[in-house]
Amino acid sequence: MNSVLVPQAGTGISVGVRGVRKVFPGGIAAVDSIDLDVKPGEFIALLGPSGCGKSTLLRMIAGLETPDSGSIDLNAGRISFVFQDAHLLPWRNALNNVALPLELMGMDRAKRLSEAATALKLVGLDDALDRYPAALSGGMRMRVSLARALVTNPALLLLDEPFAALDEITRHELDEELHKLWSNRRMTVMFVTHSIIEATFLAERAIVFTRRPARVILDHTLHLPARRTPSLRTDTQFSTQMRILFEALEQGY
Amino acid sequence: MNIRTMVEKVLPPILPVLVAGVAAEIAVRAHWVKPYLVPAPSSVIAALFNNWRELGSATWTTADAALTGFAMSAITGVLLAIALSSSPWVQRALYPYAVFFQTVPIIAVAPLIVIWFGLPRTPIVSAFIVSIFPVIANTLTGLLSTDPALRDLFRLYDAKRMPTLFKLQLPFALPHMFTGLRIAGGLAVIGAIVGEFINGQGIGGYIDVSRQRYLVDKVFAGLLMASLIGVALFITINLLSRLALRHWHASESRA
Numbered sequence: 299m300n301s302v303l304v305p306q307a308g309t310g311i312s313v314g315v316r317g318v319r320k321v322f323p324g325g326i327a328a329v330d331s332i333d334l335d336v337k338p339g340e341f342i343a344l345l346g347p348s349g350c351g352k353s354t355l356l357r358m359i360a361g362l363e364t365p366d367s368g369s370i371d372l373n374a375g376r377i378s379f380v381f382q383d384a385h386l387l388p389w390r391n392a393l394n395n396v397a398l399p400l401e402l403m404g405m406d407r408a409k410r411l412s413e414a415a416t417a418l419k420l421v422g423l424d425d426a427l428d429r430y431p432a433a434l435s436g437g438m439r440m441r442v443s444l445a446r447a448l449v450t451n452p453a454l455l456l457l458d459e460p461f462a463a464l465d466e467i468t469r470h471e472l473d474e475e476l477h478k479l480w481s482n483r484r485m486t487v488m489f490v491t492h493s494i495i496e497a498t499f500l501a502e503r504a505i506v507f508t509r510r511p512a513r514v515i516l517d518h519t520l521h522l523p524a525r526r527t528p529s530l531r532t533d534t535q536f537s538t539q540m541r542i543l544f545e546a547l548e549q550g551y
Numbered sequence: 552m553n554i555r556t557m558v559e560k561v562l563p564p565i566l567p568v569l570v571a572g573v574a575a576e577i578a579v580r581a582h583w584v585k586p587y588l589v590p591a592p593s594s595v596i597a598a599l600f601n602n603w604r605e606l607g608s609a610t611w612t613t614a615d616a617a618l619t620g621f622a623m624s625a626i627t628g629v630l631l632a633i634a635l636s637s638s639p640w641v642q643r644a645l646y647p648y649a650v651f652f653q654t655v656p657i658i659a660v661a662p663l664i665v666i667w668f669g670l671p672r673t674p675i676v677s678a679f680i681v682s683i684f685p686v687i688a689n690t691l692t693g694l695l696s697t698d699p700a701l702r703d704l705f706r707l708y709d710a711k712r713m714p715t716l717f718k719l720q721l722p723f724a725l726p727h728m729f730t731g732l733r734i735a736g737g738l739a740v741i742g743a744i745v746g747e748f749i750n751g752q753g754i755g756g757y758i759d760v761s762r763q764r765y766l767v768d769k770v771f772a773g774l775l776m777a778s779l780i781g782v783a784l785f786i787t788i789n790l791l792s793r794l795a796l797r798h799w800h801a802s803e804s805r806a
Binding site: 357360361362377378379381382383385387388389398399401402403430431432 | 710798
């Protein structure tokens with residue numbers, strides 16, 4: 299099949315953040331002198347207290363905001379962004395919502411709809427193609443949002459506390475699926491969260507930030523098996539890793 | 552619809568009219584009020600039927616003027632709102648004048664309309680002038696209240712101005728736009744009748760002539776037809792709104 303969705307190993311790009319600083323109007327620094335190197339295909343969790351500026355960093359990497367000083371180096375490649383809430387177009391059904399990025403890129407209708415259907419299948423929503431967002435649960439809406447991000451086969455996937463508004467069970471479920479998707483595709487993932495469990499479960503490497511302005515206080519490679527199963531969350535090894543992140547978070551508070 | 556829901560839905564709005572009508576009828580027949588001040592409802596209905604040809608063509612004339620003025624303000628209003636939403640600079644430059652335009656009393660501008668556009672076109676122009684502002688104001692609010700995250704999403708995929716307008720901003724503005732159109736519909740009828748008071752055509756002319764002869768029943772018959780136009784327009788706009796929004800907007804998605 300000649301689909302952009304066929305998983306290809308090593309499709310991720312590297313991200314280099316050098317001395318990035320961002321001051322909001324009013325003089326409050328959101329992000330201060332951050333250096334960060336993300337290798338192609340890495341899954342990174344950005345962990346920090348709410349409102350610490352980690353979202354601002356993510357937005358700068360996406361090109362939605364420009365740093366006041368410093369630079370961000372990205373290799374060429376598609377970027378997708380998943381927001382805190384699903385943010386779907388309410389007048390479009392699931393299929394047409396997912397097809398939107400391809401539509402804006404100018405892909406013809408038949409092709410973009412078939413790609414969108416494939417992406418929805420990937421997130422387990424192949425039976426809800428023609429449903430409108432108002433008729434979907436919060437978790438399903440988030441899946442549609444995820445499918446919309448995946449439909450372009452991004453080299454870099456940025457997620458800004460995407461599952462924060464969901465109940466814990468749904469969140470764990472989506473965490474597991476996201477990890478599986480990443481294992482198959484190996485795009486670079488940067489995942490902003492304030493949940494220690496989520497960061498530990500998902501990431502290969504976790505960056506812990508201080509309170510505003512955000513500075514890196516810990517850059518930790520998680521010593522956990524590559525395959526993440528639900529039962530891992532109750533493992534002693536898991537809690538040891540969580541503890542390391544927890545202590546850094548406390549220290550930066 | 553069964554009898555019960557019929558009674559529950561249709562009766563409440565009819566009841567006040569019935570009560571008021573019966574009260575007026577009694578009051579006139581008992582000579583509590585002068586029939587040349589308040590007509591008996593029965594004589595209003597009689598006036599409606601006896602003058603049907605004259606009243607019917609007057610209604611048609613007024614409806615035509617109101618609808619034309621309304622259509623003009625719907626199109627121009629939406630286009631102006633799009634222009635205003637395009638940049639804060641344009642908005643600052645033009646919006647105050649739109650507000651100013653709205654505060655000028657139509658009756659006071661009417662003589663100017665006659666001079667500039669001639670008597671026959673006065674009702675249309677006056678309907679247009681009074682009904683355009685709610686379209687501009689509401690559509691603009693809608694265009695400016697687009698979800699910022701979705702704006703970001705469109706930016707992320709390098710969406711150009713036109714796709715952003717048609718695929719994001721305008722659909723988002725639709726519920727607001729319909730609110731503006733609903734208000735504009737009623738105002739257009741008022742504007743048309745104000746114009747007709749001056750050029751003597753349509754329901755406005757009919758009411759004015761009847762007033763001069765103290766034929767209050769005919770005045771009321773004219774009033775009834777005028778509000779019928781407004782109601783018909785309102786129902787049509789509601790139907791369109793329902794069609795456009797039923798899948799997604801809370802205001803129209805009740806079962």
